[in-house]
Amino acid sequence: MSRAALESAVRTAGARVLAALTARYRDLDLAEDAFAEACLRAARTWPERGHPRNAAAWLYRVADRVAIDMLRARKARQRIKPDAGEPATAAEDPMSDEDLLIPDERLRLIFVCCHPALSREARVALTLRMVCGLATEEIAQAFLVPVATMAQRIVRAKNKVAEARIPFEIPRPDAWPARLDSVLSTLEVAYASAHADAAGAGRRAGFAAEILELTRVLADLLPAEEDALALAALVRYAEARRPARLDDAGAMAPLTEQDPTQWNRTLIDEADAYLRRAAELGPSGPRTLQAAIHSAWCGRRTILDPAPWRTVLNLYDTLLRLRDDPFVRLNRAVALAEVVSPEAALCEVDALDGAQLAAFPPYHAVRADLLARSGRTADARAAYDALLALPTSPAERLWLERKRESLAG
Structure with a gap:
């Protein structure tokens, strides 16, 4: 029970x-x-003494004390003096109170870490980590x-933060536009990690509810930003x-096989309102187009x-002209197979960089x-x-x- x-x-x-901890000690x-x-x-200690009622608070308090001991060992008290009385109130101080470890505060630190002194890729990677x-x-x-490569990128980003003495401070609103795309990209990747497990039982499942709230906060803060609304x-x-993402056997249910009557219409109505506001702000950007694709699916009312x-x-097709990357091309191929033919879609997929996508399960799944629909059964079996052989969630593995x-034969 303690381990759990x-x-x-x-x-x-x-x-x-x-x-x-990052906000407190910089x-x-x-x-x-x-x-x-x-x-x-x-x-x-928990197996011997039992786990505390507020496990998160326990972890924070112990980590806080450990950090102080580490600072003493490094003789770095000239920069941070956590035991010299109550520190002056700073913008991020509420994050050190376990009762206020809330998503809004995490959003603050996301803005902090997405500093424009770092490259866009480094900002997003560092913030996700x-x-x-x-x-x-x-x-x-x-x-x-x-x-x-990613490990080196994160290490370099950490070093740059330290060497350049990038401040851990909440940026003023006029500095938000320079960081917004990185903030949104961070939330996109974090949500994708939460959404990846159809059963909602993965390590990152809790992100889903938080990112619903974080995107609401952002949309309220930036009501004229198309990307935030999208x-x-x-x-x-x-x-x-x-x-509707699981069938009766607990296997992942593909979008085409989901029963739309099980979908949450309240959330869909909220999404429709955000999408309308985003579309009214001008020509649709990539995120608005991606939301529009989801909207097209959520317009279905029954499985018939x-x-x-x-x-x-x-x-x-429109999105590809704005954002040409393997993710867009792979998803477009799925639609192309239905509108044109599986063979035409397979040509598109085989034109992608297979080595780059070797560890990306959706590539192999598509x-x-x-291959199966094109009659190449042996090749399809090898692809499956x-x-x-790659890590997959139990629900997805059952479906695969x-x-x-x-497959016949």
């Missing part, structure tokens, strides 16, 4: 505790090391780069479908309603399905085998195994 309590605390509150490595030590101490608590492997997959719409469309493949393909077993 620790895993639950790390899963649901670990990233926020790490964010609070030292990225110190925050990570102190939190890791607190988790080790919990693993040793330090504020959202994603593993380096998860971040590398989101950027389609090797893990070693992202708020997109995550609501995606989250609205969660109740036709799938909006042609609309989806047209939207992807390709395996297209490659996919099943079912697909592979359905």
